[in-house]
Amino acid sequence: MIVEIGHYALILALSLSLVQSVLPAIGARSGDARLMETGTITATGAFVLLMLSFSALTAAYVTSDFSVLNVFQNSHSLKPMLYKVTGVWGNHEGSMLLWVLILSLFGALVALFGRDLPASLKANVLAVQAWITACFLLFILTTSNPFTRVFPAPMEGQDLNPILQDIGLAIHPPLLYLGYVGFSIAFSFAVAALIDGRIDAAWARWVRPWTLTAWVFLTAGIAMGSYWAYYELGWGGWWFWDPVENASFMPWLSGTALLHSALVMEKRSALKIWTILLAILTFSLSLLGTFLVRSGVLTSVHAFATDPTRGVFILAILCLFIGGSLALFALRASTLEAGGLFAPISREGALVVNNLFLTTATATVLVGTLYPLVLEVLGGAKISVGEPFFNLTFGPLMVPLLFAVPFGPLLAWKRGDLLAAAQRLYFAIGAAMLTILIAVALTSGTRILAALGFGLAVWLMAGALTDLFVRANFAKVGWRTGLARMRGLPRSAFGTVLAHFGLGVTVLGVITASAFQTETVTAMRAGQTVNAGGYEVRYEGAQQRQGPNYEEQVGTFTLRRDGLDAGTIESAKRFYPARQMPTTEAGIHTRWFSQLYISLGDPSPDGASIVVRVWWKPLITLIWIGAIFMAVGGTVSLFDRRLRVGAPARSRKRQLAAGAEA
């Protein structure tokens, strides 16, 4: 019964979305306030219905109702409760439902918090949002219905892919979807502005909090996914340039560009047309990502859905929205007025450089991801484009960009002075130089590249701090007044500093972990030891254990450091009988920001020894800690006064009320 209610709610949500696709748009065109206002109710209604639908599917998973095909295929009665719940989106149908739920969540948020938007803009935004929702609901209902029943109901489910039975599945997909579906709002705003034919700095101010929210979630989601892959896949890599990773990385790159260009538009009313285009492209890349992952056209470590009819359907949606919005853009972009002028050396100029490199990087990742596919379709050779290609192309594009980052915030709007900015950065320059010299000296000149990389990381971190000190004007006013002034700085200033600092932290982690990692692969018997990262790692032996829905062989290692006990590591190989699949559970010991990572290989035929891989990964956690800095920076920036669109309106109302009383 609950399942049928969920199914019905899904159909009702589609009907409501269809209404929302039409009425508010007609209202905006004819200036009918009542028609425009329908968007608010339908958007909220569609969200409530989808929430109901999603809850119904969750209920089926929690109660292990195997009469539902989706639950039968992806769940098991013995599975721990957490994975029963997360299993809802650990499969194609459920994850599409989550996708649409989040899409409608953003629509409802605009409906509820967009009270201060001009009525026609809000109506158009909600209509565009409903077009997307309606298309994807149609997709779910016709090709990927999670509520299909199976008769007779099987006694036991087929279990969830063991790799996905991890806390990571609880966090990673929801965060990722909040991120890349969140960019739909920027897209809807862009299309609405093109329909309206009117766009100004206020538009950028309205879009910015939504873009920033999406970006924060996407940053956190990608970082989380990277850490999950790192500890779960058991070979210690943290980024594989896998097509599915690229699918989420492309919207992140162009979304980052969008954040920066929207800043120029908001402050200086320049780069308007470009910003609109970026908003369209960013969400188009999100759609493309959905297509790549959901259609199964790519073979990759994340492959869990393969069915061509679905692929064709999503491809049609993709063409409709990307083609339609780009056509509208081509038609209307020329009617948009160009904005403020600026010199090449200026804050705007720096942000253009940012956009130039981020867009080129996005294009590189896009072409690298799709090239083998397209070449094969065109009847060309079957080729692979993997990590070495991306390291060779993406890396060099990032270096000049990272080098330029500290200059940006120190240049004035309109016309900046590069020399003055460089003078203010003397501390950062000195710190970077010193770092390089020390690194070269410590490695006796054998690791020049790593040393330069360290310099770049320190340059980014010190540059971010310089920005803060210059803004508070510590040099002139002294520490006491400086601190007071620092407290008075807008939150967005702190956001920039935190995000740019985080970038440096991530670079430091990447350089150290890839240049100074040590690796030992050896067959060990119980009682033998190996040395890694200053630890003496002693293998104590393995034992067999039984988990709720798996069997595992657990190897125990004791650690000693400087002759003292330093803890134990358990590393395991699991076997899930329901799916007949093995997984590795790496054992990780964290010391400050570095990690000792142990994964088990195969035992020798006689069972006396086992292949053990021990890695020492110096400063590796900084990679993700830097991403956390970026996400926190984005969040801090989100709470900036000027982005709280409602604030001025409310205070105006209060003044009016006060005036009336007097």
Added chain:
Amino acid sequence: MTRPGWRAIAASLVLAMLLIVGPQGAAPAFAVTPDEVLSDPALEARARQLSTGLRCLVCQNQSIDDSNADLAKDLRLLVRERLVAGDTDDEVIDYLVSRYGEFVLLKPRFDWATLALWGTPVAVLLAGIGFAIITMRGRRQATAPTALSPEEEAAIAEVTRSRG
């Protein structure tokens, strides 16, 4: 543009050039088992280096160095066999390509079929720079103050005369 600007650009270019040869050298290997390791450390290092660039054909986007698959192990042994037999790195790669096709290379070779792939970063960057320069030039010229028309000159003369 002031001088430090050029210096900054030059420095970043140099760093970029350096990084081009950078990241591969440090890439570690994971799935090698102890029985595969060659006794000659120089040869072994070359084998590992080569392995990171070769695709495990039955895997999803993994190099033979990362993969636990049986085929990856066979390929690792094959690479080592060729190296011991005295092949150069290029000869090993040519041999594998002749046997398994270009698909085995994670870094595709630069030829006509991959021209667009390798050309994209450079082309997009140059196009972007060109577009930015042209737009800025055009905008500045379009909004640069032009000389007054004869009518406007006359109007100003009129105003100043009446004031004076």
